[in-house]
Amino acid sequence: MFKPKVAHLFFCCFLISLYYSPICRNIKYGFGYLSSPVTSSDVDSYVKTEGAWILSLQKRQYSVNTVAECSNKCNMETSFTCRSFMYVEKDQECWTAGANTKSDTTVRRSSTVLYEKKAYLLECVNGIGTDYRGTKSKTKTGKTCQGWETLFPHRPNITPRTHPLADLESNFCRNPDGDSGGPWCYTTDSNTRWEHCNVSSCTEECIHCSGENYRGKVSTTQSGFTCQRWDSQKPHNHGYNPSALPEKYLEENYCRNPDGDPKPWCFTTSPSKRWDFCSIPRCTSEPPTIVPELTCATGEGGSYRGTIAVTESGKTCQSWSAQTPHKHNRTPDNYPCKGLDNNYCRNPDNERKPWCYTTDPETRWEYCSVPSCGNAPRPDDPVIPPESEDCYEGNGSSYRGITSETVSGKKCQWWNSMSPHSHQKTEDKFPNADLKRNLCRNPDGDRAPWCYTTDPSVRWEYCSVKKCSSGAPTTQSSVPQDPSIVAQNPFIVSPTPQEPDCKIGKGETYRGPTSITTSGVTCQEWSSQSPHQHNSFTPQSHPDKGLEGNSCRNPDGDVNGPWCYTTDRNKKWEHCQIPDCEENKCGMPVTQPKRCFGRIVGGCVSKPYSWPWQISLRTESKRPAAYKVLLGINTERANEPSKQEKRLEKLVLGPNGADIALLKLESNALICDKVLPACLPEKDYIVPSGTECYVTGWGETQGTGGEGVLKEAGFPVIENKICNRPSYLNGRVKDHEMCAGNIEGGTDSCQGDSGGPLVCYAQNKYVLQGVTSWGLGCANAMKPGVYARVSKFVDWIDRTIKAN
Incomplete structure (x- = not known):
């Protein structure tokens, strides 16, 4: 396969090059052809990243009105090969660049959007790979490629000068002459003039390792079931939300592996089969390389390849290839890239740190004591927040x-x-x-x-x-409509109306009168073109964005809020200081909670009144009239001056025997800084796997301290698919329930916490996602707590309130 290097043969090939001789192709002489890989002005042929800027020496600036015009500038660039462009919509600036994130440094830059040509990001080939623009630089036998512009050890016949459209930069594999074998390069081995490269096919449906990076389009399982879309909750509810887990590439209904299973899988469209593995062959090309860590672990320890083979409690590890004393599927065959040698501690499946099955028949698996590299924190390190706000x-x-x-x-x-x-x-x-x-x-x-x-x-x-x-957010002492219906421990009410000159969220709906920027500069009228010319945001281009006059607005959904063009000739635009609307919001305590999270055994003692939706339900008998509800307290003794004591008028049990109830108070609760509601979730919302949530209560502490005062504990939500594994809760968790807890145990809700709130922090507020229900013991390893999933009861809550 090596190309001849005989000088007189070059001359012969030159004479017959018009006939495209196979001999000419065999010496890589240079009369192949390549059309430009991207000729369309369609922005869809680019990968978009907000807030990014490429530090490229090859860069040109243009003034344009739209992002489509900017992409045209990149496609028609003649000064260099344009691989990306940056577009600043407010400034109508377009910067074309001869680099992308794979080749040059990327930095943060506000209000800038980076667009990279997909062709230059792909690390696979279409057809014979004449359009391959990736960064592979080794041949199939592992030889390093020679730079296309260098003359040693081989004098090349194909160079950037002879093939200006072939992108022959650096020493990256390319196919400038249409070789049927695909991308190739001259090698740095003096005995081997050139070789083909090991670049996988874009259309080949195969997986490397366990398929964590599989991005193909197989959407049928190994049993023949059609896959359910990831953004759908029918027929199966799940916590793998594409918008919440963008790094998992949960597209359409394609098979993926977001949770460290042996291979890609999907939820199915069959009500009788929740999920199933997909049958995708392994790739024959080289898997991604990792830099092994031999003495320590970084992050979750996926690269650890050391020889520690003992667990944290001193138990000897079971060999990964053995099935005794514990049967398992974490085998070298199922996880070929994870270094499952002998019985060494490893992390093949995205656990918190390296672990192993043990040789103790009574203990299936445990984490290992692998030291962290440097001072880097570990994912399971406890987070103890400062006492300050x-x-x-x-x-x-x-x-x-x-x-x-x-x-x-x-x-x-x-x-x-x-x-x-x-x-x-x-x-x-x-x-x-x-x-x-x-x-x-x-x-x-x-x-x-x-x-x-x-x-x-x-x-x-x-x-x-x-x-x-x-x-902190202020509160009003008004009682919202029908506040007397409360959930069993947390309670929920509707917010009061918004104040006029304030923003909600990013302020896209803001229509207030403020027309001065954060630095005190008066805003330019949106319809004016002086002192700054602009066409991106005018009353005509955005008639529904409130661009009348010169008031601050947010027509482009800027995450930092409303802005305007300024009357300062030296500053084209600037953000405005618009306060958040300070209505009586749910889920926004005046005293911010500690939010202690991680392996803090038994949790933390809470700051007084930092979880103001927490109540204490007490009774001497089963009759509703015998129940009393205590609000605004922090201790079990309940002797605080802020205490509100209410009798029950009615108790409504959950539908179909679900472990949830609504309580109607005999008289209205007084809303104040120590008694505030939690927010209800959206109907049928499934909390994404790994979300940090918090449980509070006065329940059993099992000697961990803090008896008699409200305690809090934070831990991640565990997807029901994982929670129902045989080694966890073995199929006991139902669709209207959810799991949360530390797999290794140590922190959990316990007896006396039943009915208490599990709240998750999102968008500056706490949302009631779970109600403490049951568990197998308290804080036991691999036995997380189970909670009623409140989002499944939103309609029932609404109906019950209206009926009562």
Whole structure:
């Protein structure tokens, strides 16, 4: 397969090149052809990432009116090969670039959207790969490719000069001459002039490893069932929400592996079969390479390849290839890329850290004590928040709170992770910035705390943390309509109307009169073209966005809120300072909770009145009239001056024997800073797997301390598919129930907490997602708590309130 290097043969080929001789192709002479890989102006041929900017030396600026015009500029660029463009809608700026995120440094930049040509991001080939623009640079036998512009060790006949459209940059594999064998390169081995490269086919349906990165379109299971769409909850409810788990690429109804199973799977459209594995062959090309960690583990420890073979409690590990004393499917065959050698501790399935099955018949598996690399935090490290309020001073550089959610509700990416966004903001480069876990921080002196997001299409956002100076939400002492119907321990009411000159959320519906920016500059009228010309946002282009006059508005859904073009010639646009509407909101306590999370045995003692929807239900008999409800208390003794004591008028049990009830009070509760409602979830909403939620109560502490005062514990939601595995709760969890807890045990709701609230924090408020129901013991390993799923009872709650 090696190409001849005889000089007189080159001359011969030149003479007959018009006939496209096979001999010519065999020496890679250079008379092949390649059309431009992207000729369409369709923006769909680009990958979009908000808040990203490429630091490319090859860059040109244009003034355009639309993103489509900018994509045309990139497609028609003649100064260099355009691989991406940046578009700034408010400024109507278009920057074409000769680089993308795979080749050059990417940084944060507000209000900028990066568009990258998909052709230059693919690491697979279509057909024979004449359009391949990936970064593979090794041949099938593992030889490193020679640069296309270099002359050593081989003098190339095909160069960037002879094939200007073939993108012959660096030493990346390419197919400039239409070789039927696919992409190739000259090698750095002096004895091998060239070889084909090991680039997989884009159309080949196969999986590497356990298929975690499978992005194909198989949508039928191994038993022949059609897959249910991931964004559907029928016929099966589930917690794998595509919008909440964007990094899992849960598209359409395609088979995927979001939870570390042996291979891709899907929920099925058959009511009798909840989920099933998909039958997808393994790829023959090389799997992704990892850098093995031999003495320590980073993050969850997926790359750990050391020789520790003992669990945290000192038990010897069972060999991965053995089925005694414990039968399992975490075998080397099912997980071929996970280093399941001998009985060494590993993490093949996205657990919190390396683990193993044990040789103790009474203990199926345990985590291992593998040290962390450097000072990097581990996913199961406890989070003990500071005693101060969860707000920031100044620009938030000193913020050390525990918020890990952005203003639009996206989960933050871990600072020590490079996926989905590669970045430079690491703990070693910013040692004083406290870059722990995925907590919101401000390492670079931005205007407020921020984080990289887990959404591949949004690089970063500011966080949902308020300035300390803005104060806590105020409340009114008015009683909302029919507030006397309450859930068993938490209670729920409707909010009061909005104030006029304030914003809700991002302020897209804001129609207030403010017309001055944060720096005090008067806004330019939206219909005016002076001092700043613009066509992107005018009353004509956006007639339903309230662009009359010069008031601040948010016509583009800017996550940082309303803005305007300014009358300052040196500043085209700026955000406006519009306060949040301070109505009597549900799920927004005046005293912010600690939100302690992780392996804190028994949880934490709560800050007084930080969970103001918590009530204590007490009785001396089973008659409703004998029940009394205590609100506004923090201790079991209930001797606080803020205590409200109410008798029950009616008790309504849940439908079909479900473990949930509604209580109607004999008289109205007084809404105040120590007695506030939790929010109801959307109907049928399924909390995504891994969401951090909190349970509170005065229940059994099993000697962990804090007896007699309200305690809190935070832990992740566990998808029912996992919770119902044989080694967990073995199919006991029903669709109208949900699981939450630490798999290794140590923290849980317990006796005396029944009926208590499980709330999840989202969009600056606490939502009642679960009601404590049952469990197998308290805080036992692999036996998480089970909760009534409130979203399944929203219609019943509404009907009951109206009927009573």
